[in-house]
Amino acid sequence: MSTSPEPHRAPTGPSDTLPLRNGMHIPVLGLGVFRSPAGRVTQQAVTAALDVGYRHIDTAAIYGNEADVGHGLRDSGLDRDQVFITTKLWKADHGYQSTLDAFERSRRQLSVDHIDLYLIHWPVPGIRLETWRAMEHLLDTGAARAIGVSNYMAHHLEELLDHARHLPSVNQIELSPYNYRSRADVIDLSRKNGILVEAYSPLTKGRKLDDPPLVRIAATHQRSTAQVLIRWALQHDLVVLAKSTHADRIADNADVFDFTLTDTEMETLDALDENLVTGWDPTTAP
Template identity: 45%
Template sequence: MSLTDTATLKNGVKMPQVGLGVYKMEDGNEVVKAVKSALDLGYRHIDTASFYDNEEGVGQAILESKIPREELFITTKVWNDEQGYEETLQAFDRSLNKLGIEYLDLYLIHWPVGGKYKETWKALEKLYKDGKVKAIGVCNFMEHHLEDLIKDAEVKPMVNQVEFHPELYQKDLAEYCRQNEIQLEAWAPLGRGKYFDAAILKELADKYNKTPAQIILKWDLQHGIVTIPKSSNKDRQAQNADLYDFELTDEEIQQINELHKDNRIGFHPDEFNS
């Protein structure tokens, strides 16, 4: 197993199971350096968004890496104030232009806000049918948002990227996505480091000679969840990728599941409307 391991989406597209998230990385030197170091380490999945305002830097790093485009999996997202049919088509063109690439591997609706996500989804369906994006999906959608979207959709979402970590173990949502062949993807998988001192994580880190962060990322993978930890530090990026020489037992996975406290770092999707 390695960073080249993939999850297969409903339409057959292969999505690397571990990627690099670039939220809050500054455009320019910081994000260029971070993406290039990740690509040097073997990462092939980069996750950005128009809201992050660093798509140009991501694109520059891709260009300078000289890695063939078809070996990369690039995700970006349409922000809340860009939603709507025509608005989304224009937002997509802006993102593609900033990234300097000819197609996207995955395009996501960033949040289910403003009552426009169905119009936005129609635009994503068009982009998908036109071959401009290999897969389409959503972020931060709960079951009721997904059901509302799916009932009128021609193409079902292939990915749902949500906040997911041991203190927010969204078990019911994960099961719903599994039953509907929607790949769940974790943002903030490490909970921004807020609970690394949990006893079970320390115990397992000692047992496997790993860090608490590595234990959590392995927990994601063994749940079948794609994970995109953020780090601009090359050594940390290497640690986040060093997940393939150990396996958690079913009992250990259950012990980590029990860290769930319904604690969110970000907004609750039903309460975020800006």
């Protein structure tokens, strides 16, 4: 089964976009703030990212730093509509009214009048379809400009596709060369239904940055292994979420638009698959 669609125009910078199903566009590179500590560290990471051209910030209620993302956005001096903000509904807040209440808490924490992309963070069994009805309401009212899911595997998506009035715009899952082929089913199902795939933890939380095949490819291009992993994801038409709180690394992660991996290098990277999971493993979630 193929996981490589016909590519869009090759992105030339972090603010370049891919289209969502509802006509919106999402920047191809986002700053993830998972485990970024609340306070100045996250605020400064956000402003550093926006300073070097990122226009996409990805947070979540459970991260505890939504207010700092909003603070960083205000400090940047950019207009609200210049930055694409994603946040997520946590497991404990599933259910129709609970979802609406959680959305409002996130919106207040971020100090914004709308959220560009609101995601179900985890496919909680038994109640996630009721939750999706609330997500659809948020989309209908314009409070959320787009809605989607995170950590949904093929069986979770199939259930939702059978019941949804509005299909998700995005499915955000852990992806790197070390699990890309293992997740071909959910990638292909998403794409078949017009659902854009986002890659979180593309840098494998550092576990594979010294892997010899990856190191060799990076040396060929005189790039870091982290930059090669981000470039690999971009060439697979994924939206990439790279996490760092260090301004120099944030800038390095965005410096990936002036080189191209060859078809042979992409195939070599794809072949590194070992079904690696560095965080939550949703494959066994009912």
